[in-house]
Amino acid sequence: MRSSSSGTEAMPRRQSIVDTAPARPARRAQADRTAGTRAALERATIDLLIERGWAAVTAIEVCNRAGVSRGAFHHHYTSLPQLLADALKRLYAEMRDEDRPPAADLGRLIDATWRHISSPRFKAVLEAWLAMANDSSLDSEIGPVVAEFSNLVSPANATTPTLADESDRALYLMARETLLGLALGRATNRGRPLGHEQTVLTQLRRIADHGIQAR
Amino acid sequence: MRSSSSGTEAMPRRQSIVDTAPARPARRAQADRTAGTRAALERATIDLLIERGWAAVTAIEVCNRAGVSRGAFHHHYTSLPQLLADALKRLYAEMRDEDRPPAADLGRLIDATWRHISSPRFKAVLEAWLAMANDSSLDSEIGPVVAEFSNLVSPANATTPTLADESDRALYLMARETLLGLALGRATNRGRPLGHEQTVLTQLRRIADHGIQAR
DNA sequence: TTACATACGTTCGTCTGTGTATGTATGTTT
């Protein structure tokens, strides 16, 4: 519900100058309550998404976990997908804030990508991707947010100046898929790295560092 | 209901020799019906799993798609997870039957793995993996089947004689993760390959063919 | 302090899905 304070839009006011400076410096406590419960709900949503998958994210479960009533939930969000969308937005914002300036070379770029992908929170992104592929009606509500995620960890990065070199670009694209494979392995292993993860990572790093040879 | 019925069969029969050779060569038609509807249900299950994901695989949907009644379904399977398990077993059998003798070199081994992973049906495996990670109670019913899948496309292959060489083994493990990343990309793209898939595949093949160099 | 807006709680009807009878038809055996 937009806070377009009542009446303002329709009738011509005599002293409209007066409220041109609403400058409401108060309005804090309420806003804080709102921010608090919204944060609680959205965090509970993401946690649930990571721990038990998309289908388990039900309004009831989220509310229980966040410690708020279903009424409170419905006061802040019109529907469950709405909550999902906002929760993913928050997650995206958090992950992006941790982002560092663009990496200088291929190795560091891969490291940066791995930093994102290896986070436990990345499972939430996986779940969102799958959910969208499985139910196209979600596209309208959470599509835009998910698209932003793809930018965080995506071939779009592959156009950065760092990858001007064509073969570096191909190498990065490949590395990204490898890392996604590892993330998938973690996701299907309750977040724990698989046994061969280190082997794969060092192999990948070696390739990134030394390029390709004929043997 | 056990047929411990009225006396008749309890009495010693005069020509009991007659039924000592039951040798029922008939029993065809019924068996065919059974096989037919079971196949229909299991195929519908897999199709649904691929198209709309784990959560969408509901008994009602499966029955509608297979064109059988819910009663028929419950006649053949005690529960929905039971059907899922049998459907996955069938899928596994199909994929394994297409398997060829072990590849001779690293490149062919990667190709063979990619043949499995790039199949549209692989999305069903992905869904099963995620579902099991999200709901541990599924472990008892579909856990064993899913474990067999892991054998089809897994590091277990990495112990084949073909990969006696240690660096080949590491390379294969990495390649497998890369391919899984690509499969994930297809799954989240409604089965269509992503734009950079070919780039990644040729890059991967080049590495497998030529090894690593210092540049 | 009155008047209102916002935040939250509770109850309700509905829908979808599941498994359990119980009925009926079609094979199968003797």
Add this chain to the structure above:
DNA sequence: AAACATACATACACAGACGAACGTATGTAA
């Protein structure tokens, strides 16, 4: 052809989840 088993259908009872409607409490402005 009678007796039985198997295959399938319909009806029912129940559980979980959703959104709407309505109630209450607590901040906020006049």
